[in-house]
Structures are given as structure tokens and as C-alpha cells.
Amino acid sequence: MMRRELLIILGVLVPFGALVVLGLLFLRQEPPPPVIVAPPEPEVVVAPVAPSPPPVAVVVDAGAAQASTAPVPKELAAPLAAVTPEVMLCFRDERAHLKTPQRLEVRFTPTADGGFVEVHVPALTNPLIAACVEDVFDEVRFAPTGAETFRPAIHTFIFDPSRD
Numbered sequence: 001m002m003r004r005e006l007l008i009i010l011g012v013l014v015p016f017g018a019l020v021v022l023g024l025l026f027l028r029q030e031p032p033p034p035v036i037v038a039p040p041e042p043e044v045v046v047a048p049v050a051p052s053p054p055p056v057a058v059v060v061d062a063g064a065a066q067a068s069t070a071p072v073p074k075e076l077a078a079p080l081a082a083v084t085p086e087v088m089l090c091f092r093d094e095r096a097h098l099k100t101p102q103r104l105e106v107r108f109t110p111t112a113d114g115g116f117v118e119v120h121v122p123a124l125t126n127p128l129i130a131a132c133v134e135d136v137f138d139e140v141r142f143a144p145t146g147a148e149t150f151r152p153a154i155h156t157f158i159f160d161p162s163r164d
Contacts, residue, residue, distance in 0.1 A: 075149045079110040082142035084157075090132035091159035097126070101160040106133060109152045114141040118152065 091102060107120040119137040121130040 074147045075151075076110070076153055076155075078142045078145050078148065079108075079116070079153075080155060082140050083116075083136055083155075086136040086140055087133055087157055088159065090129050090136065091157070091161075093132065094126060094129055095161050098159070098161040101158060101162075102126075102129075104129065104133065104157045104159075106137070106155050106157065107152065108137055108155065110142070110144075110148055110150050112144060112148075112150055114144055116140075 087104075087106075091098070104125055105122060107118065108116045109118045111117055116137045119134060121133050123130075125133075
């Protein structure tokens with residue numbers, strides 16, 4: 001009986017042990033690290049940029065009775081006529097929270113297709129009014145008259161809750 005057990009040990013356990021040892025040897029060997037080849041640097045071509053014209057500044061009093069305190073430049077008449085009533089609604093929607101006159105300077109550039117780009121409302125503005133004004137400039141379109149120069153402009157809205 002001893003012989004039979006010896007044959008089982010030699011026939012089964014020895015090959016099994018050898019496989020375990022070989023497996024452990026292969027696991028110890030780490031594969032070589034992958035070779036990472038950096039893509040070639042793209043060639044950067046810098047085109048000369050013409051300086052943009054300075055913005056046109058316009059102050060509009062968005063009070064109830066008075067339409068404007070400065071003559072509106074001819075090139076901004078159509079864009080301002082399109083957005084002013086809607087912006088005044090933004091102020092009126094927040095009238096209960098406004099105790100003092102509000103001054104909001106909005107930078108924008110009218111486009112040839114009747115829209116607005118590069119709209120910037122100051123960060124310190126009441127967030128609800130700022131969001132409403134940005135929506136107005138995103139959604140309201142104007143009919144270009146041909147007199148527009150489509151250059152950057154600054155439009156200052158002034159809303160006095162005591163006059164409304």
C-alpha cells in the first residue's frame with residue numbers, strides 16, 4: 001500500500017508542485033513597461049490680430065418716463081430699441097427687492113444677423129437680474145438697418161424703483 005501512495009504522490013503532487021513553482025516564477029517577472037511615444041508638437045501659427053475698436057458707450061435711463069439721457073448713436077439705435085424694453089422688465093420683476101437706483105453696464109457686440117455676441121454683465125449684479133439680461137441678449141433679435149457698424153458697445157441701464 002505504501003507503494004501505491006508513493007506513486008500517487010509522485011504522479012500527482014510532484015507535477016502539481018512543479019506547476020505552482022513555475023507559475024510563481026512567471027508572476028515574479030514584471031512585464032517590460034510600455035513605451036510611450038509622445039505625439040509630435042503641433043505647429044502653432046499665430047496670425048496677426050487687428051486690435052478691436054474701442055466700445056461705444058451709451059447711457060440709457062431705464063426709468064418709467066425718460067427714454068434716454070444721451071443721444072443714441074445711429075449704429076446702435078436698432079439693437080438698443082430691441083433690448084431696452086425687455087431689460088426694463090428684468091428690473092421690474094425684481095422691483096420689490098430694489099430699494100435704490102440700479103446701474104447696470106452691459107458690454108456686447110451686435111452682429112449682422114440681428115443677434116448679440118460677447119455679452120458681459122458685471123459679476124456683482126443681482127444674479128436674477130444678470131441672468132434675465134443675459135437671456136434677453138441671447139433671445140432678442142433686432143432688424144439691422146444697414147447703419148450698424150457691429151463693433152463692441154457698452155450700454156448702461158439705470159433703473160430707479162422710486163420712479164416706476
